Amino acid sequence: QQQVKQSPQSLIVQKGGISIINCAYENTAFDYFPWYQQFPGKGPALLIAIRPDVSEKKEGRFTISFNKSAKQFSLHIMDSQPGDSATYFCAASMASGTYKYIFGTGTRLKVLA
Amino acid sequence: EAGVTQFPSHSVIEKGQTVTLRCDPISGHDNLYWYRRVMGKEIKFLLHFVKESKQDESGMPNNRFLAERTGGTYSTLKVQPAELEDSGVYFCASSQDWQLQETQYFGPGTRLLVL
Numbered sequence: 001q002q003q004v005k006q007s008p009q010s011l012i013v014q015k016g017g018i019s020i021i022n023c024a025y026e027n028t029a030f031d032y033f034p035w036y037q038q039f040p041g042k043g044p045a046l047l048i049a050i051r052p053d054v055s056e057k058k059e060g061r062f063t064i065s066f067n068k069s070a071k072q073f074s075l076h077i078m079d080s081q082p083g084d085s086a087t088y089f090c091a092a093s094m095a096s097g098t099y100k101y102i103f104g105t106g107t108r109l110k111v112l113a
Numbered sequence: 114e115a116g117v118t119q120f121p122s123h124s125v126i127e128k129g130q131t132v133t134l135r136c137d138p139i140s141g142h143d144n145l146y147w148y149r150r151v152m153g154k155e156i157k158f159l160l161h162f163v164k165e166s167k168q169d170e171s172g173m174p175n176n177r178f179l180a181e182r183t184g185g186t187y188s189t190l191k192v193q194p195a196e197l198e199d200s201g202v203y204f205c206a207s208s209q210d211w212q213l214q215e216t217q218y219f220g221p222g223t224r225l226l227v228l
Binding site for chain 2: 004006034036041042043044045046049089091097098099100101102103104105106
């Protein structure tokens, strides 16, 4: 049973375009939603994270939009660059217990030059 | 400051053999997590240490997997005997304070292939 569903599986965007990756979760006890970026041969690295008390968080070209009622959140990459080509994972965790992450299946993004 | 390191980076073994993966977390980090990604699927939680104690083993697939964390520093994950379905990338992650919901820092992973 997958608790965090991520789409699309892969995405191709032109340089300068907007990349959008969506995630949906089921467990309303989740209260921390990070996005991780992974380049080939490297481990996932935290990109940006949000908590449910805000609907949007922006850091540079990266924005998380959060819809608590719909149990959905998304990553927007503005002015996408070839250097953004990587695999992106959304995740969720609870503010109790082990804080373990429940990950989505990942989105492989390719930005064309 | 050194990040999370994992050894080996790759391992190819035959079914029935034993493999031991090692993780060195960031110095001073109390929390250590093991995750696994099977090709094309999500990264799945295996277990969580707080210092030397196992806090949550709910993600361990079966008793062929044994994890230890000696003295609350590095950790090892042993698979014995390995099966074909154990192939995947094993990630280790660490975070600083076990009482807080903090960023988890991931290592580069160990790519395990069981033939």
